[in-house]
Amino acid sequence: MRYNVITYLLGEGIRNVFKNKKSTSASIIIMSLTMLIFGVFFVITQNINSIMRQIESEQGIEVFLYDISEDQTKAVEDYIRNIDGVNTAEYKSKEDALNQLKSQFKDREELLAGYEENNIFPASYVVTLTDLTKSNEVIQKIWDYDNDKPDTEKVIKNITSKDETVTTLINLANGIRIITGVILAILIIISIFIISNTIKLTVHARRKEISIMKYVGATNSFIRWPFIVEGIIIGIISGAISIIILGINYNLIAGKILESQVVSAMNINLLTFADMFGLIIVVYTILGVGIGVLGSCISMRRYLKV
Numbered sequence: 001m002r003y004n005v006i007t008y009l010l011g012e013g014i015r016n017v018f019k020n021k022k023s024t025s026a027s028i029i030i031m032s033l034t035m036l037i038f039g040v041f042f043v044i045t046q047n048i049n050s051i052m053r054q055i056e057s058e059q060g061i062e063v064f065l066y067d068i069s070e071d072q073t074k075a076v077e078d079y080i081r082n083i084d085g086v087n088t089a090e091y092k093s094k095e096d097a098l099n100q101l102k103s104q105f106k107d108r109e110e111l112l113a114g115y116e117e118n119n120i121f122p123a124s125y126v127v128t129l130t131d132l133t134k135s136n137e138v139i140q141k142i143w144d145y146d147n148d149k150p151d152t153e154k155v156i157k158n159i160t161s162k163d164e165t166v167t168t169l170i171n172l173a174n175g176i177r178i179i180t181g182v183i184l185a186i187l188i189i190i191s192i193f194i195i196s197n198t199i200k201l202t203v204h205a206r207r208k209e210i211s212i213m214k215y216v217g218a219t220n221s222f223i224r225w226p227f228i229v230e231g232i233i234i235g236i237i238s239g240a241i242s243i244i245i246l247g248i249n250y251n252l253i254a255g256k257i258l259e260s261q262v263v264s265a266m267n268i269n270l271l272t273f274a275d276m277f278g279l280i281i282v283v284y285t286i287l288g289v290g291i292g293v294l295g296s297c298i299s300m301r302r303y304l305k306v
Helices: 002-019 021-058 070-081 094-104 106-115 132-146 163-205 207-215 220-259 261-266 273-304
Strands: 061-065 086-092 124-129 156-161
Touching: 002 021, 002 220, 021 163, 021 220, 021 273, 061 070, 061 132, 070 086, 070 124, 070 132, 124 132, 132 156, 163 273, 207 220, 220 273
Parallel strands: none
Antiparallel strands: 061 124, 061 156, 086 124
16 A cells, blocks of 8 residues: 555655646756756865865975084974874985986986085975975974074075965855855755746646645645655756766866866866775756755745644
8 A cells, every 4th residue: 555655645745746847957957057056066076175185295385404414404303203193104215306407307407417516405304294284384383493593593594485376275165165055055945946836837727626735634644745756856857967067177277277287287186086986976966855845845835734
């Protein structure tokens, strides 16, 4: 008996979708577009978060040292490693610095021939961070190592970092998160309005049938469920269409961006659509089902008042 009831409710919901083809199609198109807009901001946010993680793990702060003894070098390393926010501190010798520059001048190594015997490049520590927002704080603490020391005893020659790039990325990420949240809220409201009005057409067309069902003892839940199923189906179909469109266009655009010289020079990798696919499915399913259920319930309130 229970199986028959569930089959009936699901069947009615599916039939409702195809009864009002024009309004259902319009709802699916509009909702697909709204979810597609959200998807664009969603993948941008995911990529910015990924780029920030890459910078955290690969590029941090470089601390250049004067020509100092091994004991002084080890003392600086211990000090840096104990600073809050520091992830790693990797020593780069003068020879390593020269070899790195040689690799960048692959076809013109002769320009560096004179530096083999007279290496002017300083040794350094490449410091990566656990949190990019602590960049300025860590730099200041490293400079503090030489506080109260006379110039002849100072060990830190210079500190370089990509503060401007880091700050830009952090601000960009925070800005996109806020914009995405606002857009999501607006799109949810629009989608709920679209679905609720679509379902209202079905409900209005069947208002006499609903009244008869209530007179013979049908519960509000029994009457409401076919329309909830209709809303869920519209939400899921819209989500699936927007995911397909988003995936095709993302792969094309991401490929073009990765081929650009700017991105190649920065050595930054973008997420593939496959990397985000699982999360996108979860987010779109929750959105589609949630919006569908809410829109259906709103459209039914007037007709299910006791």
